[in-house]
Amino acid sequence: MDNRFTAIMLGPPGAGKGTQAVRVAEKYEVPHISTGDILRDNVARETELGLKARSFMEGGDLVPDDLIIALIADRIEQGDADSGFLLDGFPRTLAQAVALEDLLREKEMPIEVVVLLDVNDDEIVRRISSRYLCRDCGRDANLGTGMITDVCPHCGGELYQREDDTAETVQNRLQVYRRQTAPLVEYYEGKNLLMKVDGIGSIDEISGRMFRDLEREWESGNG
Numbered sequence: 001m002d003n004r005f006t007a008i009m010l011g012p013p014g015a016g017k018g019t020q021a022v023r024v025a026e027k028y029e030v031p032h033i034s035t036g037d038i039l040r041d042n043v044a045r046e047t048e049l050g051l052k053a054r055s056f057m058e059g060g061d062l063v064p065d066d067l068i069i070a071l072i073a074d075r076i077e078q079g080d081a082d083s084g085f086l087l088d089g090f091p092r093t094l095a096q097a098v099a100l101e102d103l104l105r106e107k108e109m110p111i112e113v114v115v116l117l118d119v120n121d122d123e124i125v126r127r128i129s130s131r132y133l134c135r136d137c138g139r140d141a142n143l144g145t146g147m148i149t150d151v152c153p154h155c156g157g158e159l160y161q162r163e164d165d166t167a168e169t170v171q172n173r174l175q176v177y178r179r180q181t182a183p184l185v186e187y188y189e190g191k192n193l194l195m196k197v198d199g200i201g202s203i204d205e206i207s208g209r210m211f212r213d214l215e216r217e218w219e220s221g222n223g
């Protein structure tokens with residue numbers, strides 16, 4: 001193992017994965033590569049890949065795996081990823097994981113650790129169905145604090161609840177997630193890359209736990 005930090009962040013919707021991913025990327029000084037962000041960025045800049053992706057999105061179709069892989073390859077080639085990267089939102093399926101592995105083998109940057117934020121279904125349903133979002137800044141008003149306020153604690157904006165954030169739709173989303181992710185978890189477990197982190201608690205508690213485990217993993221890997 002070299003000293004590059006190449007990692008993937010997995011976790012169910014509502015587990016606070018994005019927030020934790022930002023913290024990990026900051027701590028290890030690597031770019032946080034979110035597939036949502038690179039898609040939006042390429043579409044906005046009207047790059048060749050972005051235009052292709054847009055044609056799928058406009059048709060209401062999922063952007064195919066090979067296009068996402070090409071976008072990730074392009075992103076990794078930008079200089080800031082020389083010391084590593086943290087992938088967020090990809091891979092979601094086993095097929096994507098295999099395609100990613102092929103790409104990273106070519107780049108000689110294999111994945112060193114896969115962090116799985118572990119939160120049980122009841123807790124996810126509870127969190128999402130009690131979630132209030134800000135109309136102004138788009139942030140989650142009670143994220144991590146569990147506090148319910150009348151206005152956005154970040155900017156004072158008006159709060160609302162997403163219509164599809166009901167217990168039933170959340171349960172459906174979770175089922176899809178579990179079905180897709182179970183083989184992925186098994187795959188990375190088999191490669192001895194999976195690091196499960198208990199995702200219950202405040203944002204600080206969870207990142208503290210995660211950093212402690214990552215350091216231990218890192219020391220044993222490097223030592």
Ligand SMILES: [Zn+2]
Pocket residue numbers: 134135136137138139152153154155156157
């Ligand atoms: Zn706000």
